[in-house]
Amino acid sequence: MIVVLAINLLIDTYIYVAARKRCRSKVPAKIQLVSSLCIYAGLIVTLGIPRRTGTDAELLTVMWLLFGYFTLFVPKLVFVIVDAIASIPMIFRHRRVRWISLSGGILAVITFLALWWGALVNRYCMQVNEITVEIPYLPEAFDGYRIVQFSDLHSGTYGDDTTYVSHIVDRINAVNADMIVFTGDIVNRRTSELPPFVSALSRLEAPDGVFSILGNHDYGDYADWNSVAEKQQSMRQMIDLQREMGWRLLLNEHEVIRHEGDSIILIGVENVGDPPFHCYGSLEDSYPSLSDSNTKILLTHNPAHWTDGIAGQDSVNIALTLSGHTHAMQIEILGWSPAKYRYPTWGGIYRDDKGEHPLYVNIGLGTVGIPMRLGATPEITVLTLRAKPDR
Secondary structure (H helix, E strand, O other), X not given: OHHHHXXXXXXXXXXXXXXXXXXXXXXXXXXHHHHHHHHHHHHHHHHHOOXXXXXXXXXXXXXXXXXXXXXXXXXXXXXXXXXXXXXXXXXXXXXXXXXHHHHHHHHHHHHHHHHHHHHHOHHHOOEEEEEEEEEOOOOHHHOOOEEEXXXXXXXXXXXXXXHHHHHHHHHHHHHOOOEEEEOOOOOOOOHHHOHHHHHHHOOOOOOOOEEEOOOHHHHOOOOOOOXXXXXXXXXXXXXXXXXXXOEEEOOOEEEEEXXXXXXXXXXXXXXXXXXXXXXXXOHHHHOOOOOOOOOEEEEOOOOHXXXXXXXXXXXXXXXXXXXXXXXXXXXOEOOEOHHHXXXXXXXEEEOOOOOOOOEEEOXXXXXXXXXXXXXXXXXXXXXXXXXXXXX
């Protein structure tokens, strides 16, 4: 945050000096000065609101205030970069290229509008992605088997408004898949966020059931608790509520899915990820015979688990891994996302160097940190399993 504030101070100084030099009236420069001071004051107040100990309403307030700041900071940055380019000829005693400066102003306005479009419109525009996954030695009865995956709901972001979640349930049920799986992060900080949505989520239906795992946000690690017992009670409530919803929560466990005389194994691990995320899961505890010939589908929240422990491992015979977690950092433009600099497997289908052990990363339905999705449209994935032809 210190780095961001330092950059913001340089940006505001640049704009203030430019307004003083280029405008005959002093009013634009004064507006820039006063508005900047007000924004800094608002930011200081925002950072003073408790995030780990505060209520859900306080957390939502912080999210929206920080987003408001973000929607002013980024357009200013865009303008200053473009305007600085327009001013390069002045080093050689030529005039500033005014049309480039004007373009910077237009781009800044477009950026501002795009950010708010991402918050008010795009983060509710669900996209259903149809994916076909070929699996060697897939049991014949499962050829054409369909699985719906959804992930990263972060229900606390919506307070007690169930409209969006109800719409999600309707879209998923309309697919009429054989199985539904949820790959973690159903809340932001505490299980207390979940009760308003239990009724809606209980309506999810599939012939072979609804299965789920926990994500890094589901353990209460992003909240301060009065005691260890209080945190443990929150975890017990998480387990109880998912059972009440009719979901089968897999806690380092596996389930045999039988279909027309054949079977596959569904494995669900607790959170396994890269630092600073805590590790609660154990693939070996979930299914001891990982090298056997059974067709196995793994639910693991963080795709780093696949990268570090499954891809390229001959001793781990996992036919398909399903993950979430990344959100594509809630920004995706023309196939590019900043998430690629943190996770090489940030969204979509991946295979290891041998072309085996496919991974699908769902970029989630909810938001965390800032209530916006610029691109990175909320995703529901329909995966159709197909037997891979023998070569």
